[in-house]
Amino acid sequence: MPLNETCIGKKYKSDPIKISQHESIYYALAYNEDNDAYFDNRRQGGIIAPPMYAVFYAAGPTAQLMFDAEIGINMMFVVHYSQYFEWIKAVKPGDEVTSEGTITHITVKEKGSILGWETVTKNQHDDIVVRAQWEFFDRSAGSGKPDGKTEEEAIPSQFIFDDAMKVRNGQTYIYAEPSGDHNPIHVDDDFAKKVGLPGIIVQGLCTMAFAHKMAVDHLTPDRDPLKVKELYVRFARPVLPGQMLTFKGYAIEKLTEKTKYGIIALNDSGKDVLRNAWCTVA
Numbered sequence: 404m405p406l407n408e409t410c411i412g413k414k415y416k417s418d419p420i421k422i423s424q425h426e427s428i429y430y431a432l433a434y435n436e437d438n439d440a441y442f443d444n445r446r447q448g449g450i451i452a453p454p455m456y457a458v459f460y461a462a463g464p465t466a467q468l469m470f471d472a473e474i475g476i477n478m479m480f481v482v483h484y485s486q487y488f489e490w491i492k493a494v495k496p497g498d499e500v501t502s503e504g505t506i507t508h509i510t511v512k513e514k515g516s517i518l519g520w521e522t523v524t525k526n527q528h529d530d531i532v533v534r535a536q537w538e539f540f541d542r543s544a545g546s547g548k549p550d551g552k553t554e555e556e557a558i559p560s561q562f563i564f565d566d567a568m569k570v571r572n573g574q575t576y577i578y579a580e581p582s583g584d585h586n587p588i589h590v591d592d593d594f595a596k597k598v599g600l601p602g603i604i605v606q607g608l609c610t611m612a613f614a615h616k617m618a619v620d621h622l623t624p625d626r627d628p629l630k631v632k633e634l635y636v637r638f639a640r641p642v643l644p645g646q647m648l649t650f651k652g653y654a655i656e657k658l659t660e661k662t663k664y665g666i667i668a669l670n671d672s673g674k675d676v677l678r679n680a681w682c683t684v685a
Contacts, residue, residue: 406509422456429581430581433580434609436616438620438628454533460494460524461524469539476544480542481586482539499527500525516540519536522534562653565651570605574644575589639676643670646670649671651666652665667680
């Protein structure tokens with residue numbers, strides 16, 4: 404049954420969340436991070452929370468939305484469809500943040516419904532620190548009608564970087580705790596197979612965190628995470644524990660104060676796991 408489109412515009416607000424140094428470091432380690440900006444307190448200004456830690460603190464209203472019976476989401480069949488972050492101000496351990504989310508659209512497709520929502524996260528000084536756009540795909544809520552054709556992503560012939568990341572066999576368990584994503588499709592093999600998946604799949608936001616690491620490592624001076632201002636990904640297919648992922652970056656266009664880059668992510672069979680991914684770097 405399609406999702407309830409009358410819920411578009413509905414709002415949800417999180418309780419304040421105190422950013423823990425321990426938990427933000429744990430999160431960084433959960434996606435194989437090694438950047439001193441997240442670990443070395445001797446740095447001028449101290450450490451910062453990984454920008455991708457927004458998957459935890461900016462997602463505060465998510466549980467309210469997902470379990471809102473009025474919308475009609477079937478959690479057993481929900482997967483992450485796409486994600487966008489705009490990082491405006493650094494978040495540091497000790498900060499207190501609050502997020503408010505609004506349902507922006509519900510799109511009914513042949514094999515399910517896409518629910519989109521937007522969150523704005525502010526710190527204790529009422530400064531906006533992160534804007535995010537989230538899309539989730541409910542595979543139980545399709546129309547049964549064929550969708551239109553999807554345009555193929557243009558693949559460039561030259562890349563700025565070409566690097567690989569090994570997904571550890573226990574990656575989903577390690578990532579689940581600090582990210583707050585305990586969906587059983589990531590930690591329960593029997594459950595994942597029961598809902599039609601090949602087995603446990605890696606959290607989409609963990610794959611996105613890998614892409615963010617690649618952007619920081621290869622596209623910023625001195626591996627400065629604050630230089631990556633935006634990141635968008637569309638999750639193309641499941642990533643499995645144990646796979647080797649290859650990331651490739653290429654320039655798209657020079658903007659007024661930043662440059663836009665495309666990112667390609669492939670599994671060890673050469674199939675894309677992220678689609679139409681891009682970032683901007685100051």
